[in-house]
């Protein structure tokens with residue numbers, strides 16, 4: 302007996318939409334990006350795993366690592382809170398000082414996952430169905446991930462997802478939120494959302510559109526098919542590092558070295574590189590308010606579908622199914 306459809310607008314978070322924000326001149330800029338404290342408190346108690354930040358992993362480069370390897374770095378609500386904190390710490394570290402010599406030397410950040418897989422999406426076994434399918438949960442999760450990834454894209458840092466294995470569902474959305482993707486010949490990206498009975502909820506629908514033409518985006522999201530290394534390279538969605546299994550951390554640092562050091566091997570002035578990132582992002586619409594408005598539309602679709610019959614059936618099938626049946630990548 303299919304589950305009773307849930308009321309779609311049962312609970313709405315009071316995250317002011319852009320229109321509301323523009324109407325009120327009293328809200329400071331980017332209030333819409335401030336995470337809801339109730340969500341942060343709530344989400345901390347769901348799931349395992351962690352997200353670590355090494356702010357100076359290499360000269361001028363920070364490292365964000367997803368750690369839930371036994372679940373292919375699936376992202377629990379707890380890990381979403383960790384990621385939000387890590388992005389907040391990087392925002393603080395990037396604040397430019399009056400004296401440019403005093404400012405941070407940060408230029409780039411590598412996003413990777415323990416063991417090489419970046420992320421296999423939302424951790425489907427992290428949250429009890431009564432919570433995961435509660436009408437407020439999809440709004441909370443999508444709003445928090447939209448805010449966090451939008452803030453990641455607004456950082457004046459060059460961001461790179463370094464992947465040696467899978468980036469599936471929300472994991473593919475994480476990968477597309479970065480400026481660059483560095484992959485191995487074995488990497489697979491797969492927007493499985495259609496097979497989960499939903500549309501993207503972490504930004505992937507918007508980010509993919511910023512790289513590819515309409516028809517290709519529709520085909521990739523509409524079929525949920527796997528994208529291998531050769532096609533990702535051909536679509537200019539990723540750079541491929543040859544080699545059986547890349548060390549995602551070191552390969553990421555090596556890739557970003559052209560931004561941290563000049564051809565003679567001297568450190569570039571970090572505040573100039575950060576300004577360059579700000580300029581290019583503003584010109585290409587990355588992290589802009591227009592992009593946020595598109596994320597709001599993505600969230601409306603996602604919330605409408607999450608917890609409905611097709612989604613519940615897909616999640617219950619995944620959680621209850623033996624390994625072999627589901628890995629049809």
Ligand SMILES: CC[C@H](C(=O)O)C(=O)SCCNC(=O)CCNC(=O)[C@H](O)C(C)(C)COP(=O)(O)OP(=O)(O)OC[C@H]1O[C@@H](n2cnc3c(N)ncnc32)[C@H](O)[C@@H]1OP(=O)(O)O
Nearest residue numbers: 371372375421422423424425426469470471494497502628
């Ligand atoms: C906005 C949310 C977004 C959406 O709605 O679409 C989502 O992200 S929903 C989640 C979408 N993700 C998936 O459907 C990916 C599911 N996982 C796989 O397809 C495979 O695990 C794969 C390809 C990532 C790796 O396959 P492989 O054969 O190498 O490993 P296993 O399948 O045996 O997985 C090992 C172990 O990890 C557990 N696992 C993997 N992914 C998840 C996940 N997303 N949530 C929870 N657990 C996950 C898997 O169950 C295995 O655990 P075990 O206890 O050993 O059975």
